Amino acid sequence: MANTFQKAAFNRKLTYSVLIVAIFVVTLFGRGKFTLPGDLNKYTVKSQADRWKLSSDSRGGSELSGKAIQLVLTGSQGLVTCILWLKANDYQRNQEWNKLEVVVDSATKLQPYFLTPWLFQSWNLAYNVSVTMTRMNDMYFYIARGISLLAEGESINENSPDLRYNIGLYLQNKFTVSDKVNTLRCLYQLSCIPPDERKADLLLTPDRKAVNMQAFLEFCNKHPQLVRRLRESTVALSQPADIVNFLKENVKVPTRYRDGMNLEVSGYNQFPVLPPQFLNDEAEELTPKREIQDRDADALVAARAWYRYSMVPVPPPNNRPVHLATEEEKAKYRIPKSPMLVIFLQAAPRSQTYIAERLQKEGWIDNDPWKVDEFRDIGEPERWFTQDVAIPPSMTSQEAWEKAFRMWDEHGKGRGLFYDKATMANLVSRAREFAQHRGKAIEELGQQTEATPEELADPILRDRFEAYEDLRNFRLNASVTNFKSFLFCSEAEMDRDTLEARKIFFKAEQYKKMAKTSKAPALYVKAFELWKKVFLKNPYFHRGDEEAGGNEGDKQQEEVLEYEINYLDIITGPYLSKRREAVLALNDIMNGLGAAGTRDPLQVLGSVYLMNEAKLVSVSDRIEPLPQPGPLDGDDPNGRPWISPYIRERVKQRLAPTRQAAAQAAQSAPRPTPTTSSVGP
Incomplete structure (x- = not known):
C-alpha cells in the first residue's frame, strides 16, 4: 500500500516538473527569447512590447546606476521616492542648492518612466529655484539645469509628446517673458558660441589695457544680434570695454562644448539641448551636431524644434478639424495630456511668430544693415567707431514673418482650421441635412453626437454625420485659438509697407530714447501715413474678424x-x-x-x-x-x-x-x- 502511494506521489511530482519545464520553455518562446517559424514572432510578448513602446529598451535610453538601485530597493522604491521628494522640498526651503540637485537627480532615476517627477522637478529648478538667484549667471544656470533635466527624462521616455512640448515651453517662456529677458538671451547666445571664440582676451590689445577695435569689429560682424542687444536693449552696455567685461564675467556658462571648440558627443549633455534629427531636411531645424550661427542663436528657434519634434508621435494632419482622439487613435498614437490638442499642435508656428516679433523689436526689419553709430555724432562719448560702420543682418523679421505665414497656412490647411466661403457653406449644408434626418435643428444636436450603426452603414448619412462632426469641431477650435489672427497678421507683417513703417517707427523711437527729438517728428509722420495705408490694405490686421x-x-x-x-x-x-x-x-x-x-x-x-x-x-x-x-x-x-x-x-x-x-x-x-x-x- 505504501509503495502504491509513494509511486503515485512520485508520478505526480514528475508530471508537475515536466509541466513546469514545458510551460517555462513555452514562455521563453512566447517572450521572444527564441526565434519562431514564419510570422509567429510578431505575436510574442517582446515583439508586442517593442511595437507599443512598453519595454524599457524601446521606451528610450536607460541609466545603469538607476537600474541597479531599482533592483536593490525592490518593493520600497515608491517609499524612497516620496522621502527624496520631501527632502528636495526641505533643501529648497533652506536654499541648499547642491544637495537639492543631488536629491532631484536620485528621485528621477528611481522612477524614470513616471513623467510627473521629471516635469515637476525640472519646472521647480527652471522657475522656482532660478528666481531666487541674485546673480544673472546663477539664474541662467538653474534655468539651463531644469531644461536639461527634462531633456534627460525625454531621452529615457521616448515618444512622449508631453516632455518634448514642455522643453519647448520652458525655452519659450524663460527667454521671452522673463523680467531679465535681454540678459538671459545674451547668456543663451554665449552658450551657442565656442568658448575659444568668445574669450575676452581676443578683443584686447597685447597689453590688455584697451579694446582692439579691429578684433572687436570682427566680433560684431560675426555676432551682430548679440552685440546689438547688449548695446541697445535694457542691458545697455554703452562702450566696447563694457561688452568685453560682459564676456569676461560670463566666461563660464552652460554650453554645447566639452572644450574650447568641440561639441559634446551626447546631445543631451549640451546646452541648449536640441532634439535629434527627425526631419528629412537636416537644415530645417537645429540638431545636436549642427553649429548654431548668430541667426539661429535664439531659444525660440530651439523651442520651435522641440515643438515640431513633439508632434511626431501624435495623429498626423488629415485636412479635417482637430477632434477628441478616438480609441483607435489612442492605441496607435500618443495623445498629450495637456494642453488641449488643437492648442498643442499650434505651438511650432506660434514660436515662429515670437521669433519674428523679437527680430522686429530689436530692429532687424529687413536687409538694411545695422548702422552701429547711426544715432551718435562724431565726438559723442558713446560712439564706438570714428568711421561709419554698417553690419549686415544675420536674420530679419521679413524672413521670419514669411516663414511664420507658411507655417500657419500649412497648419491651418492640415488641421482644418480655415475654410473658404464655398467650402464652409457646403459643410454647413451637409451638417444641417444630418440634423434634419434626426428631426432636429442643427443647434439641438448637442456638443457630442454619436452616429448609430445604421447611419454609419449608409454612405450618404455617414458623410453628413462627418460634416456635422467637422463643423462642431471647427467651431470649438475657432473659439479656443486665434488661428485666423496669426495667419492674417503674419501675412500683413511681411508686406513691404508694413516693414517700411516698422523700420521708420523703430528709428523714431531710438531718437526719442536718446533725447534727440528734433529728428523724430518727421519720421513719425511718415510712418503714420504708411501705417494708415497698411490698415486700409489689411482690414483684419486693423480690426480683426468683426463678423x-x-x-x-x-x-x-x-x-x-x-x-x-x-x-x-x-x-x-x-x-x-x-x-x-x-x-x-x-x-x-x-x-x-x-x-x-x-x-x-x-x-x-x-x-x-x-x-x-x-x-x-x-x-x-x-x-x-x-x-x-x-x-x-x-x-x-x-x-x-x-x-x-x-x-x-x-x-x-x-x-x-x-x-x-x-x-x-x-x-x-x-x-x-x-x-x-x-x-x-
Whole structure:
C-alpha cells in the first residue's frame, strides 16, 4: 500500500516538473527569447512590447546606476521616492542648492518612466529655484539645469509628446517673458558660441589695457544680434570695454562644448539641448551636431524644434478639424495630456511668430544693415567707431514673418482650421441635412453626437454625420485659438509697407530714447501715413474678424496708439515746458506781491503776461497738455475711427500710472530761482 502511494506521489511530482519545464520553455518562446517559424514572432510578448513602446529598451535610453538601485530597493522604491521628494522640498526651503540637485537627480532615476517627477522637478529648478538667484549667471544656470533635466527624462521616455512640448515651453517662456529677458538671451547666445571664440582676451590689445577695435569689429560682424542687444536693449552696455567685461564675467556658462571648440558627443549633455534629427531636411531645424550661427542663436528657434519634434508621435494632419482622439487613435498614437490638442499642435508656428516679433523689436526689419553709430555724432562719448560702420543682418523679421505665414497656412490647411466661403457653406449644408434626418435643428444636436450603426452603414448619412462632426469641431477650435489672427497678421507683417513703417517707427523711437527729438517728428509722420495705408490694405490686421465679434486688431491699434502718444509728447514737450515755467514764475510773483503789499507796475505787467502764457484761470489749476490733434485722430475713408474709442481709453488707463509718475518727477525737478527782472513782456 505504501509503495502504491509513494509511486503515485512520485508520478505526480514528475508530471508537475515536466509541466513546469514545458510551460517555462513555452514562455521563453512566447517572450521572444527564441526565434519562431514564419510570422509567429510578431505575436510574442517582446515583439508586442517593442511595437507599443512598453519595454524599457524601446521606451528610450536607460541609466545603469538607476537600474541597479531599482533592483536593490525592490518593493520600497515608491517609499524612497516620496522621502527624496520631501527632502528636495526641505533643501529648497533652506536654499541648499547642491544637495537639492543631488536629491532631484536620485528621485528621477528611481522612477524614470513616471513623467510627473521629471516635469515637476525640472519646472521647480527652471522657475522656482532660478528666481531666487541674485546673480544673472546663477539664474541662467538653474534655468539651463531644469531644461536639461527634462531633456534627460525625454531621452529615457521616448515618444512622449508631453516632455518634448514642455522643453519647448520652458525655452519659450524663460527667454521671452522673463523680467531679465535681454540678459538671459545674451547668456543663451554665449552658450551657442565656442568658448575659444568668445574669450575676452581676443578683443584686447597685447597689453590688455584697451579694446582692439579691429578684433572687436570682427566680433560684431560675426555676432551682430548679440552685440546689438547688449548695446541697445535694457542691458545697455554703452562702450566696447563694457561688452568685453560682459564676456569676461560670463566666461563660464552652460554650453554645447566639452572644450574650447568641440561639441559634446551626447546631445543631451549640451546646452541648449536640441532634439535629434527627425526631419528629412537636416537644415530645417537645429540638431545636436549642427553649429548654431548668430541667426539661429535664439531659444525660440530651439523651442520651435522641440515643438515640431513633439508632434511626431501624435495623429498626423488629415485636412479635417482637430477632434477628441478616438480609441483607435489612442492605441496607435500618443495623445498629450495637456494642453488641449488643437492648442498643442499650434505651438511650432506660434514660436515662429515670437521669433519674428523679437527680430522686429530689436530692429532687424529687413536687409538694411545695422548702422552701429547711426544715432551718435562724431565726438559723442558713446560712439564706438570714428568711421561709419554698417553690419549686415544675420536674420530679419521679413524672413521670419514669411516663414511664420507658411507655417500657419500649412497648419491651418492640415488641421482644418480655415475654410473658404464655398467650402464652409457646403459643410454647413451637409451638417444641417444630418440634423434634419434626426428631426432636429442643427443647434439641438448637442456638443457630442454619436452616429448609430445604421447611419454609419449608409454612405450618404455617414458623410453628413462627418460634416456635422467637422463643423462642431471647427467651431470649438475657432473659439479656443486665434488661428485666423496669426495667419492674417503674419501675412500683413511681411508686406513691404508694413516693414517700411516698422523700420521708420523703430528709428523714431531710438531718437526719442536718446533725447534727440528734433529728428523724430518727421519720421513719425511718415510712418503714420504708411501705417494708415497698411490698415486700409489689411482690414483684419486693423480690426480683426468683426463678423465674429473678434478683437484680433486690438494689438495693432494699441501698438500704433502708443507711437502716437510718444509723438505727441515730443511735439508738445517744448510748449508744456514753457507753460510749466510760466506757472512757477507767476506763482512766485503773486506770492511776492502778497507778502510785500506792493503794486510794482513791472511785476503786475509780468504777471499778466505769464497768466496769458500759462493759459490758466488761476495758478492752482492743473497743467494739461495743449490740445494737439494726433495723426490717427478722426476717421478713415470708410467713416470709421482709425483707433477705436475703447482702445484709446484702455491704453490711457494702462499708461496713466507711468505717465503720472513721470510728470511728478518733472515737477519736482530743481529749477533756478526766478527774479523779477527775468520775466516780462
